[in-house]
Amino acid sequence: MSNVLKKISWSSRDHNAHAGERSPLLPARPQGSPEAVEDDPEVTSQDDKIQNVHPPSSPKEIPHTENLLSLKYESLDYDNCENQLFLEEERKIGPRGFRVVEISRWFICLLIGILTALIACIIDIIIEKFADLKYLVLKDKIDAFTLNGGLSVSLVIWATMNAGIVMLGSILVAFVEPVAAGSGVPQIKCYLNGVKIPHVVRLKTLLVKVLGVIFSVSGGLAVGKIFEHFRRDTEKRDFVAAGAAAGVSAAFGAPVGGVLFSLEEGASFWNQYLTWRIFFASVISTFTLNFVLSGYHSQFGQLANPGLINFGRFEDKNEAYTWFEIPLFLIIGAIGGISGALFNSINYWLTMFRIRYIHRPLLQVLEAMLVAVVTATISFLMIYFSDDCQPLGEDNVVEYPLQLFCKDGEYNSMATTFFNTPEKSVRSLFHDPPGSYNPTTVGLFCLSYFLLACWTYGLSVSSGIFIPSLLLGAAWGRLIGILLSNISNANWADPGKYALIGAAAQLGGVVRMTLSLTVIIMEATGNVSYGLPIMLVLMTAKWVGDFFIEGLYDIHIKLQSVPFLDWEPPATSHSHIASSDVMSHPVVCFQRIEKVGHVVDLLSDATCNHNGFPVVDEQDGGGSDHFGKLRGIILRSQIIVLLKHKAFIERGKYGMLGYRLTLKDFRDAYPRFPPIQSIHVSQEERECTMDLTPFMNPAPYSIPQDASLNRIFRLFRALGLRHLVVCNSENHVVGLVTRKDLARYRWSEHGLEELLLAQA
Amino acid sequence: MSNVLKKISWSSRDHNAHAGERSPLLPARPQGSPEAVEDDPEVTSQDDKIQNVHPPSSPKEIPHTENLLSLKYESLDYDNCENQLFLEEERKIGPRGFRVVEISRWFICLLIGILTALIACIIDIIIEKFADLKYLVLKDKIDAFTLNGGLSVSLVIWATMNAGIVMLGSILVAFVEPVAAGSGVPQIKCYLNGVKIPHVVRLKTLLVKVLGVIFSVSGGLAVGKIFEHFRRDTEKRDFVAAGAAAGVSAAFGAPVGGVLFSLEEGASFWNQYLTWRIFFASVISTFTLNFVLSGYHSQFGQLANPGLINFGRFEDKNEAYTWFEIPLFLIIGAIGGISGALFNSINYWLTMFRIRYIHRPLLQVLEAMLVAVVTATISFLMIYFSDDCQPLGEDNVVEYPLQLFCKDGEYNSMATTFFNTPEKSVRSLFHDPPGSYNPTTVGLFCLSYFLLACWTYGLSVSSGIFIPSLLLGAAWGRLIGILLSNISNANWADPGKYALIGAAAQLGGVVRMTLSLTVIIMEATGNVSYGLPIMLVLMTAKWVGDFFIEGLYDIHIKLQSVPFLDWEPPATSHSHIASSDVMSHPVVCFQRIEKVGHVVDLLSDATCNHNGFPVVDEQDGGGSDHFGKLRGIILRSQIIVLLKHKAFIERGKYGMLGYRLTLKDFRDAYPRFPPIQSIHVSQEERECTMDLTPFMNPAPYSIPQDASLNRIFRLFRALGLRHLVVCNSENHVVGLVTRKDLARYRWSEHGLEELLLAQA
Known part of the structure; x- marks a missing residue:
């Protein structure tokens, strides 16, 4: 395996050196908070073979933040724990x-x-x-x-x-x-x-x-x-x-x-x-x-024009588009892909910069304010220097016209574009009749808005990327439409249509959605006939964009070091990596009857912050390479509830005390289980035992030692697992696979990479 | 378990009694055909506990064919066999x-x-x-x-x-x-x-x-x-x-x-x-x-009007519908649900009749011809007795107008409806201007078409249910529209709109699709504004219909006794049924090195027509309740290829002969593997051994003995498995779960039912 993996500059063993470096995208939280139970860092102690392949470099420098995997994210448990309590309730x-x-x-x-x-x-x-x-x-x-x-x-x-x-x-x-x-x-x-x-x-x-x-x-x-x-x-x-x-x-x-x-x-x-x-x-x-x-809007009961953000209805024209426009659409799709990739790249570097230098809340607020001021200034300057006056139509479609230096009965087109809410600008770009916009105005707007939008995304404000991308795309799409109709003098080059196609291309290039985005645009514009071109454009934009860089959401997920599982396991993972490489090892296991003191000590041990523990039969001597036979699995949160409710068996007396607990006790504690430190266990109680049998999941999913990463991945992903036990052919527990063990492997152009684990 | 299950009148042990009864929906095939390898009938020998709860009644009578599960269907194998050959190739x-x-x-x-x-x-x-x-x-x-x-x-x-x-x-x-x-x-x-x-x-x-x-x-x-x-x-x-x-x-x-x-x-x-x-x-x-x-159609390059079956574009009206029509739509949805359920019930009884009495091909052809003649006669009679003359419009929208007894410049509306291809009739019902149809004509048409369509579905002809349902629904929808506009004199009751809603309701009531059908109708009519009402109608139709009987496709799947797995395991399956109840037992297992003669004998044994065999370690004595330790799983088809290519190790000589085979040999045989009978193995070859190790899947999914049906189901469904090995806590094989073992359990209004297995 180790000859296949491209190693990142230091081994996973050393992640503690970076415990202080936090990804401020989801910034630092107080240590004592209830969420502080970390997920399964058993992963840090595994894979001895690749330890120190490269000696750690200066821990201050984080060369590729997206190559880290944060340990602070817990995993959801999509698998039901079918323990005795649960089965009783179901019955x-x-x-x-x-x-x-x-x-x-x-x-x-x-x-x-x-x-x-x-x-x-x-x-x-x-x-x-x-x-x-x-x-x-x-x-x-x-x-x-x-x-x-x-x-x-x-x-x-x-x-x-x-x-x-x-x-x-x-x-x-x-x-x-x-x-x-x-x-x-x-x-x-x-x-x-x-x-x-x-x-x-x-x-x-x-x-x-x-x-x-x-x-x-x-x-x-x-x-x-x-x-x-x-x-x-x-x-x-x-x-x-x-x-x-x-x-x-x-x-x-x-x-x-x-x-x-x-x-x-x-x-x-x-x-x-x-x-x-x-x-x-x-x-x-x-x-x-x-x-x-x-x-x-005092049109009570008029339901046909739905949606909060409404781009206006595209009326069907009989000649919506013809075959020779298809190549044009594909080119626009490619432009969208390139423009989106550029947007994403710039935003990526910007976010890296923010992660390193702008992690104080105060700085974040200041940056946001700076962006606001710069945006206003640029808009203002562009309005000031533009002389794009358009006549105010009879029907007064323009909602917030600004006259400025224009004659009476006219309005400043640039000012209006900047001054409107973005979705109104999108609507105007889609539906204003040909000739409403001056190409220079639109071009300048594209350029400045591209940079501003790029700077804005990732600020500490609640704002999305959908509408800015659509606006940007609509602008350059309309520009293309204007240029086309100038060149060809043809009436097929409706600028509104090209604005729509451009908007789809830009948004597709940025977020790389296809199926859902097609339908969203179809439904938001109330038009099906442009469905086919929009699909083609979105696919092209995705392909072209993927050639350069990932989608914006994925970039940000990676930069936050989230253990995100892709749809499919990395290619070549069949042959190169087996469970025994992937799994965390050694595992902390419990026996079905355990001493309370032992349980508390194990849970309190800072180096053991697992969240799931295999329950095994008594260990039959043996080395440290395997544990007892697998009997079940129990979660940290379940044990915590047991400890909180003192579900102990008194010394010497085996009773059914544990059974007094019901599922309700566990549910009441959900989802914020207290940390082990907050639970007081007296010296006497420490001598009691606890019976985990009725609470553990008696049929956990397990996988043999020699299963490939591919198989593990599919099992994990398909069932939404949190823990997967690895057993040898005797059904002895040899390891545990968690989300992070899988998310560590990533396929890049250099081959299979293994990410580092970081506490932050 | 046995007190929970509602037993059907005889036990699964007796399925051989019905081997002669075939479901003629997918009629009998010659026995010697290559497909004759049956799938996993190990299921027949299981579950001793419920044997002969009720003595078998007369084997001629099949009281509920949908409660049988045919053994003739094989299962697809969505899980990759990651054996040594595969891994080598991947590498x-x-x-x-x-x-x-x-x-x-x-x-x-x-x-x-x-x-x-x-x-x-x-x-x-x-x-x-x-x-x-x-x-x-x-x-x-x-x-x-x-x-x-x-x-x-x-x-x-x-x-x-x-x-x-x-x-x-x-x-x-x-x-x-x-x-x-x-x-x-x-x-x-x-x-x-x-x-x-x-x-x-x-x-x-x-x-x-x-x-x-x-x-x-x-x-x-x-x-x-x-x-x-x-x-x-x-x-x-x-x-x-x-x-x-x-x-x-x-x-x-x-x-x-x-x-x-x-x-x-x-x-x-x-x-x-x-x-x-x-x-x-x-x-x-x-x-x-x-x-x-x-x-x-000589409109080269006009791409905006897509689709083979085109229902015409619904032009957007500003007042597409208003809120007080929503309850009307819901009522139409409910009518669609009831009408669909009625359709399905009648068709269900008809299909039962066909299964019992019309299974000869000749009879099937005769029935189809009879339906054709009756259809023509009824149509003719209805045309003959109708006097619904409509003026031929200037624009000549009606494609095949029949004048009959009408005056010149008029055409017989009923005749036209019957005479057109159904999708053209649908289009007319959607788009003909108000007043084009006489309500009596439409009502009579609905009634007769309902019965004819119901009779037609399930005939031995290649015809679907989509278009007839749409036509039927469009007709009664239009009828409702006509009546509404007569009552209210309001211009909101556009008959075309109600035809569309009715068509959606009827089709939804018959097939019970929601999400996909909404989009199909939206795209086929080129209209988004009716999306919301169509969704509401489809959901109502589904709910109301499901109250009475299942969707038509599901009915036919059940009548064909296909081991179909639902989306979710039957409710209450958590608590009542465990792997040990579900699994087939005993299982035929192979050891990694087996005598060729033994393998051939096992595969040729008529009572053993398994398709997957666990590969185990040597059996450590023990009773028949479990076998050796699980090492892998191998498919019948793989063994057949091994036998065909004589991948044997000569007596006394352990070699690597088996390795000469490549994945290509297996692929070439796919998907029609020869039956074991066609492979000749000499007496000398019988004495050789074969090494299954490089060909078996070394990491099969397995599940502990006490896992619930629910867990097994999810694993099986999510991964698309064909075989799932059940192991005890020592990792000894104790049973095997196949698709039929799971499909047997069905949730009905009476509680959990267990289906019978039938050879046919």
Whole structure:
């Protein structure tokens, strides 16, 4: 194996040297917090063979942060623990009981849909009011000062206003809840992948962030607080998936797109029943949103124009496009791929810079404010130097026209583009009649907006990449459309159509979604005829972009050192790596009856911060290369509950005391199990024993020693496992495989790489 | 366990009594055919506890055919056999090799897309020409005879013509390739579920059937014949999924719908890379079809109106629907659910009747002809007695107008509905202006068409249920629309809109698809605004329908006694059933070095027609309740190849002869491995030994004895397994679980049921 792996500059043994270096993307948390139980760092002690292949270099320098794997993320447990308690409870629930459970699942999905939509409505209404307010204040000032020549005052007002708003937002994010930064999509992606991102599914996050993680939170809330039966990772993850779908559905009026988003970005396996529930949440969400907003916009009951972010309906034309445009679309797709890759590369270097130098919350707030001021200044300068005056149409399509130096009855096109909310600008670029934009204006806008958007993504504010990418793409797409119609004088080159294609290409180039994005765009534009070109464009953009660099979300996930499992095991993993290479070894095992003192000592031992322990038969002497025969597996959290409830057998007396505990005790503790340090065990209690048999999972999945990485990966991924026990042919435990053991292996252009493990 | 299971009237031990009873849905095949290797009937000898709970009743009577599980279906093996040969080959393939493999996969998907589209084009053009011809011949006759009063002659001509065409089709199906019967969807559903339906992926089937199974065949062909590397079930199944998507995509111009169809109906797990490839095939298919057909229809390059079956574009109206129509839509959905359930129930009883009494091919052909004659007669009578004359519009939207007894410039509306190809009738019902139809005509049509469609489905002809259901639903939907607009005098009750909603409701009520069907209808009608109502309608139809009876495809799958695995294990299976209840026992095991004679004898033994054999260490004495320690698993097909190539070690000489075989030898034999009877082994060879080690899968998935049915099910389903070894805590083999062992357990309203196993 070691001749195959390309080693990174020091061995995994030395990860403790970097314990102080934290990835500030999800910044440092207080040490004593309840989440401090680390996941399975048994991985650090494995694989003696590759130890110190290269001596550690200066620990200060982290050459490739994306080659680290953080130990701070726990894994979700998608596998049910079918212990005696669970089986007893299941036995009590009759067929009718199962129906009740099933109906509650649908009911929760209904709640998720409604809740998500209502929150989305509130946000939408607030933002709209706010934009109106901002416009009113600014327009008066600008118009006034323009006449007086005091333009710099307008600039100052504008910049201050923007910076102030951004400051508030970024303070909330940087100081109160760092998880709320960014678009929320990478977090959801990780969560659905099976990584427990701390704080993602919390009420606080919902309040701080609102839009991005909105979906998952409403999913998580319903489960965590309301329905006791669903307090386990399995159910929670399903509801988070429903929430994610409902969120996209509400945002873009795209219920099918929402389901596909949830599946394409997250789910590891496809279950029809689950999909139907997700779909249900998604439909309800769109419906509720439409219903409420149609009331708000005084068109009560007009449901046909759905979505929070509405790009306007593309009316069907009979000659939507012809075959000779297909190559053009493919070229636009390729441009999108290249532009997206460039965007991602720049953002990657920027994020690396931020990780190294801007990790203090205060600095983060200052950077966000700086971006706001620079954005205002650049916009202002561009407006100032542009002379792109357009006549105000009869129908007054332009929502916030700025006159500035234009004649009466005209408005400044550049100013309007910058001044509108981005989704309104997208709509204008899609639907304004040909001739509305001056190519120079649009070109300049593209260039400056590209850089600003790139700088903005990754700031400590809750903002996504969807709308900026669409706007950027719509702008250069429209530019291409304008140029084409100038060259060919043909009426087929409708600039609006090319704006749509460009928007798809740019967004596809950045995020690399295909199926779900196609449907989202189809649903958001209310148009099916452009479906085929959009698909072709998205695929081309993905292929071309993948040639250079990964998608933006994946980059950020890697930079956060999340143990993310890909869809497939790395190629060549069949032949080169076996369980015995992958697994963590030695493993801490328990016997079915253990002394309380021994258990407490093991759990308290700082070097043993495992989360799952194989339960074995008595060890038959033997060396340290294997342990007893596998009997079951028990989680740290379960043992903690046992200790908390003093489920001990008194010395000398074997009783059934442990049985007094019910599943409810475990559920009540979910999901925030106290750390072992907070549990007091007296000296006398230490002498008692505890019987793990009724609580352990008696049929854990196990795999033979010589299984390939490939097999392990598939098993792990398909079942959403947290721990997989490796046994020899005698069924003796020889090792344990966790998510991090698998996520360590990554396929790159240089061949198979092994990542380092870092405490941070 | 036995107190939980509701037993069906005789035990599984007695299945041999029914060996003669065959389910003629996939009728009898010659015994000596290469497919005759039966799958794993070790299941028949298990579960002593429930033996003879009820004595067998008269073996002639099969009270519930859907409670039988046929033993004739093999299982696909989605799990890779990672034996030494495989690992060696993988080791030789470098990173570049993997890229080549990956690119070939995309290339095959491209081929699948193009091929599917081209075949679809050919079919479409032939059908169109044929319909024109039929129209020309008939119209002349009918018009002529109408004037002369000799209407009965027209009837005879019409009926004879129909019966003749149907006869040809049904002879092909009944005598040449029975698998081509029906819509093909149940077969594909089973195949993607992991059941090897004999002959589905064959060139002959393609020729006989063409439309229904088209997709899977083009997928299967590319793999089986062209690309040697992909000769294994895993790859084949993926390509079949791509083919299914491409087929739906071509048929309805619904690339996204095609992907979703493939996933919703088939896939057990969702893999992003696979999905992208499927999507690619789907897009290419639509694109190719559009391109070719646009050329054929002399609108070369007009790509915006896709699909073979085109329901016409619903133009967006600003007031597409309002909130008070939502309850109406839900009611229509419920009607669709009830009507669909009624349809399914009648068809179920009809199919039961057919299974019992119409299993001779000749009878099947006669029945098909009878249906054709009756259809013609009823149509004729209805046309004759209707006096629904409609003016021929200026724009001449009606494609095959029949004047009959109407005045000049008018046409008989009923006749036109019956006389058109069904998809043209659907289009007319969707788009003809209000007032085009007389409610009595439409009502009569609904009634008669319902019965005829119900009778037709399940005949020995290649015909589906999609279009008839849509037509039926469109008719009663339009009827509701007409009645609504009569009652309310409101302009919101557009009959076309209600026809669309009704079509969705009826189809949803019959097949119970939701997500994929929504997208298919959205794409086929080119309209997104009706997306939300269609979703609501489909969900309601599904819920209401599921209350009464299952979906039509599921009914037919069950009636064919296919060991189909549901998406989830039956409820309550956690607590009531363990591996030791589920598994087959005893198991035939091999040791790693076996005598050739012993192997041949075991394989030839008629009572042992297993397909997978655990390979174990030497048995350490012990009782018959367990075998040696699990070392690997080997398939019957692999042993057959070994025997065929005489990969023996001569007596007394241990050599490496077995190693001379390469993976290619196994691939060449795929997928039609010869039966053991065809392999001659001399007396001398019988004395040789064979070493199974390099060929067996050394790391088979195994599960402990006390794992619940639930866990086994998830493992089996998620990984697409064929065999799962059950081991005790010493890692001794105690049993084997196959697909049939799991499919036996079914959840019904009475609780958990166990199905019988039947040879047929």
